[in-house]
Amino acid sequence: MTLRAASTFFYRRPYWYIALLLVPPLLWFGTVYLGSLFALLAQSFYAIDEFTAQVVREPTLATYKQLVTQPANVDIVLRTLFMAISVTVACAIIALPIATYMARYARGRMKALFYVGVMLPMWTSYLVKVYAWRLLLAKEGIIAWFLGKLGLMGLLDAALEAPGIGGPSLSSSYIGMFIVFVYMWLPFMILPMAAALERVPGSLLQASADLGARPAQTFRNVVLPLAVPGIAAGSVFTFSLTLGDYIIPSVVGAPGYFIGMMVYVQQGTAGNIPLAAAFSVVPIVLIFIYLSIAKRFGAFDAL
Amino acid sequence: MTSAIEFRDVSRVFGEVRAVDDVSFAIEPGEFFAMLGPSGSGKTSCLRLVAGFDSPDRGQVLLEGQDVSSVPPYERNVNTVFQDYALFPHMTVLENVAYGPRVRGVDASTRTQRAGEMLELVQLGAHGDRRPAQLSGGQRQRVALARALINQPKVLLLDEPLGALDLKLREEMQIELKSLQRRLGITFVYVTHDQGEALSMADRVAVFNRGKIEQLAAPRELYTRPRTAFVARFVGSANVADATLAQAINGLAQPFAIRAENIAVKAEAAAAPAGDIGASGIVVAVQYHGAASRWQVQLDAGEVWSALIDESRAQNGLAVGTRVRLSWPRDAAVTLSVS
Numbered sequence: 001m002t003l004r005a006a007s008t009f010f011y012r013r014p015y016w017y018i019a020l021l022l023v024p025p026l027l028w029f030g031t032v033y034l035g036s037l038f039a040l041l042a043q044s045f046y047a048i049d050e051f052t053a054q055v056v057r058e059p060t061l062a063t064y065k066q067l068v069t070q071p072a073n074v075d076i077v078l079r080t081l082f083m084a085i086s087v088t089v090a091c092a093i094i095a096l097p098i099a100t101y102m103a104r105y106a107r108g109r110m111k112a113l114f115y116v117g118v119m120l121p122m123w124t125s126y127l128v129k130v131y132a133w134r135l136l137l138a139k140e141g142i143i144a145w146f147l148g149k150l151g152l153m154g155l156l157d158a159a160l161e162a163p164g165i166g167g168p169s170l171s172s173s174y175i176g177m178f179i180v181f182v183y184m185w186l187p188f189m190i191l192p193m194a195a196a197l198e199r200v201p202g203s204l205l206q207a208s209a210d211l212g213a214r215p216a217q218t219f220r221n222v223v224l225p226l227a228v229p230g231i232a233a234g235s236v237f238t239f240s241l242t243l244g245d246y247i248i249p250s251v252v253g254a255p256g257y258f259i260g261m262m263v264y265v266q267q268g269t270a271g272n273i274p275l276a277a278a279f280s281v282v283p284i285v286l287i288f289i290y291l292s293i294a295k296r297f298g299a300f301d302a303l
Numbered sequence: 304m305t306s307a308i309e310f311r312d313v314s315r316v317f318g319e320v321r322a323v324d325d326v327s328f329a330i331e332p333g334e335f336f337a338m339l340g341p342s343g344s345g346k347t348s349c350l351r352l353v354a355g356f357d358s359p360d361r362g363q364v365l366l367e368g369q370d371v372s373s374v375p376p377y378e379r380n381v382n383t384v385f386q387d388y389a390l391f392p393h394m395t396v397l398e399n400v401a402y403g404p405r406v407r408g409v410d411a412s413t414r415t416q417r418a419g420e421m422l423e424l425v426q427l428g429a430h431g432d433r434r435p436a437q438l439s440g441g442q443r444q445r446v447a448l449a450r451a452l453i454n455q456p457k458v459l460l461l462d463e464p465l466g467a468l469d470l471k472l473r474e475e476m477q478i479e480l481k482s483l484q485r486r487l488g489i490t491f492v493y494v495t496h497d498q499g500e501a502l503s504m505a506d507r508v509a510v511f512n513r514g515k516i517e518q519l520a521a522p523r524e525l526y527t528r529p530r531t532a533f534v535a536r537f538v539g540s541a542n543v544a545d546a547t548l549a550q551a552i553n554g555l556a557q558p559f560a561i562r563a564e565n566i567a568v569k570a571e572a573a574a575a576p577a578g579d580i581g582a583s584g585i586v587v588a589v590q591y592h593g594a595a596s597r598w599q600v601q602l603d604a605g606e607v608w609s610a611l612i613d614e615s616r617a618q619n620g621l622a623v624g625t626r627v628r629l630s631w632p633r634d635a636a637v638t639l640s641v642s
Binding site: 201203208210211212213221 | 354355356375376377381382383385386387389390391392393402403405406407450451454
């Protein structure tokens with residue numbers, strides 16, 4: 001069959017053409033990605049025999065029972081969840097003015113500069129950035145030194161004495177871990193937010209002002225509701241990335257375990273694949289809950 | 304009486320472009336005022352200066368005698384119907400209309416009631432709980448109108464409001480807008496590039512070109528007595544003779560315009576009526592329009608002029624390519640100022 005005949009064939013039969021486009025990626029996605037994900041999830045319904053340390057391949061909820069009844073495990077889930085929520089809220093607050101500037105005010109070179117600036121950290125190795133932050137946050141690090149020069153050491157000490165989130169230094173406290181998380185995931189919040197704000201026609205803001213809305217009212221009634229799908233998309237990134245990460249909690253911060261570390265430890269050294277699988281179900285469930293709450297509050301109405 | 308709107312020596316410059324170039328005019332209360340011109344002529348820039356989305360680089364913009372040059376839009380008693388309607392997509396039709404009272408602190412039950420009344424006024428009372436995306440173009444247009452009128456502005460600004468509608472709907476809306484304006488008695492400022500729209504609706508029309516007003520007059524005067532070549536061409540596409548062509552036709556180097564409907568086309572050999580003047584040329588195209596035909600004739604001097612010939616006066620045997628004589632009564636020619 002010649003190229004011309006093939007072209008005619010696919011032009012006249014759009015469904016064949018769509019099939020041609022979709023079958024290879026769907027095969028990949030269906031088998032390699034979803035397949036392995038479901039294999040993992042299936043593992044969570046097995047349990048480990050405590051004497052032989054072998055996986056018993058019989059469906060049981062014992063592993064989940066272990067997950068939700070052992071206080072240490074519940075602590076890990078709550079600690080991770082609390083961190084993910086804090087990081088998401090902080091990213092949203094920091095990203096909103098930056099994204100607003102990028103989408104509504106920046107033009108030409110300035111706009112390009114901001115987009116490159118936001119994406120530039122993503123071109124650097126993740127590990128390099130995490131270890132760099134550990135040095136920055138260390139007791140003798142540049143941040144402590146700089147605060148000392150400004151005479152604000154007392155402020156840092158007071159923050160580090162805060163119960164639960166403090167520690168001997170920034171690099172070994174939850175505050176430090178929070179700072180690194182926010183830094184790492186900020187681009188994932190800024191970019192979808194800026195994309196959502198770019199799509200808001202300028203005439204809507206003019207119409208709002210024209211009808212008597214002061215800038216703060218326009219922001220609350222028009223800009224924010226229309227940015228919400230972008231905020232929702234960005235927060236799914238920051239939320240799920242924090243829930244699943246295991247490198248940042250193991251390099252920076254207090255010794256308490258996070259979900260990602262638990263998955264790593266359980267399937268590696270501890271050899272408890274079912275518990276690791278159960279732990280990796282937790283972020284998926286939490287994100288589903290998060291999305292249904294967001295939907296109920298109308299986050300996707302403007303889509 | 305204080306003017307509803309007054310521009311005093313207003314200029315607005317964007318980089319190299321003089322969007323509004325030293326413009327002065329006044330609009331009377333209750334007037335239907337049209338700003339007519341091609342895109343980039345400065346008419347929309349003037350509208351933005353009235354609405355408050357922009358402020359002048361020089362000069363003053365006055366609303367009811369008050370200089371508002373630095374007053375933000377949310378403190379002006381002026382409302383706008385936008386070209387793209389600018390309806391809030393995340394609100395229902397009723398919420399859109401109630402937005403003005405809402406941001407001005409009117410309580411929920413009062414503003415809902417008033418928004419309902421405004422929707423009745425534009426015959427959309429049954430559509431209050433729909434989203435803008437569920438409405439047709441004409442319906443969106445009415446919602447935008449109701450939303451702009453609910454604050455009872457002294458002046459309503461309309462930025463090419465009918466541009467996105469099809470021809471039949473546009474004609475209906477023209478009649479409706481005009482009668483609405485008469486009923487409410489408020490000042491309408493209507494920006495358009497469509498001369499037919501401006502002539503049929505407005506009390507007075509300002510013709511904009513390159514940031515300046517070429518002529519400000521009532522529609523009939525604008526059409527019958529255009530002052531410049533630009534106005535003659537833009538309003539009703541008249542034929543324009545520049546100084547050189549005028550010299551060749553009637554021996555006076557004074558530019559003039561002649562409407563297509565005032566020109567007669569005859570075979571070149573036929574005798575011209577006494578007192579008529581004219582020019583010769585070759586027919587290059589004939590467009591049939593039903594009641595009349597438009598003849599495109601290339602004059603010997605090079606210009607292509609058009610003549611609108613009633614079907615009742617149609618002449619046989621003058622096909623494309625034949626030589627013809629155009630003629631018109633001497634008093635039908637309108638003398639133009641040299642701009």
